[in-house]
Amino acid sequence: MADPITVFDRDILKLRRDRAATRAQDYNFLFAETAERLADRLDDTTRTFPMAVDLGCHSGELGQIIGTRGGIETLYQSDISTGYARNAQANNGKPTLVADEEFLPFAEGSLDLILSNLSLHWVNDLPGMLLQARRALKPDGLLLACMLGGNTLRDLREALMAAEAEEEGGVSPRVSPFVDVKDAGALLQRSGFALPVVDADDITIDYPDALKLMRDLSGMGESNLIAKRSKKFTKRSTLARAAAIYHERHAREDGRIHAKFQVIYLTAWAPDDSQPKPLRRGSGQVSLVDFLGDDSSGKST
Secondary structure (H helix, E strand, C coil): CCCCCCCCCCHHHHHHHHHCCCCCCHCCHHHHHHHHHHHHHHHHHCCCCCCEEEECCCCHHHHHHCCCCHHHEEEEEEEECCCHHCCCCCCCCCCEECCCCCCCCCCCCCCEEEEEEECCHCCCCHHHHHHHHHHHHEEEEEEEEEEEEECCCCHHHHHCCCCCCHHHHHCCCCCCCCCCCHHHHHHHHHHHCEEEEEEEEEEEEEEECCCHHHHEEEEEEECCCCCCCCCCCCCCCHHHHHHHHHHHHCCCCCCCEEEEEEEEEEEEEECCCCCCCCCCCCCCCCCHHHHHHHCCCCCCC
16 A cells, blocks of 8 residues: 555646636636535534634635525635635635645634645645644644545446556556545544545536546546656547446436535534533443333333
C-alpha cells in the first residue's frame, strides 16, 4: 500500500483547481448540489454558529447558498487554489484566503463551525486534518462536511482499467482510496470528536456518453490525483475504448449512461461537558427481564 501521507499529489491538485477556476461556471453543478444538501443539514441544528469557515470552498458555492443560516455572522472561505479563492470572494463577497486543508491556519478554539463541501477526499492525512479541525473548534463547535466515497464512479473506473489493459498492455493506479461510511465514523472518533454521525447518499447524473463524463471531471479538477499514477497522457484510443466499454456494459435503451457519485456526510461536535453522555455501565434501573417479560420456558413473551 502507498504511504497514507503521500497518496495524492497536492501540487497537481492546486494546478488543476486553478485551471478549473477559469471555467467554473460550466462545471460546478455537483458542488452546487452538495452545497444545497449541506445547508439543509445545517437547518436541522438548533445551535447558532457566529464564526465559521468553509474549507476547500471552490468558487464559493456553499457561501452563496448558506447565507446567515445557522446564525453565521462571519464565514471565512479558504481553498488551496488561488483561482478558486478569487472566484469565491468575487461571487459572494465573503472574506477569503488561500490555505491548504492539510495545514489549517486557525487558532485553537477560534471557530464555531467548520464546513467543507467535496474537498476532503483529496486530503492525504485525513486523521491529522480532522484532529486540526477539532482543535480549531470551540467546545461544542460543529464539523459539517461532505466528501466523495469509495463507490463513486465505479463503472467508469472499471471501464478505464479494462481499456488501458487492452490498448496499453497494462494498468496504472486509478482507484483512489476514498473512505467508506464505517471508516469515516471511526476516523471522527479517533480524532477526538463527540457524537459523530456519518451517512451517505448517491447523486446520479445523466450523460450522453462516457467521454462527456470524463470532460466534466477534468473541468471540475476531479480527475486522477494518485501520486503513483502514470505520468504519461492517456492515449485517445484508450479513452475512446473506455467510453465504448462503458456503453456496452451500462448504456440504457436510449444510448445514454448514468454516472453515480457517492457522497459521504460527516457531522460531529467538539467535546463539551454540556453534551449528553452514555450512562455508566451497570447503572440501569430497569431489568430487561421485567421489561420484556419471562415465562417458565425461559422465552420472552
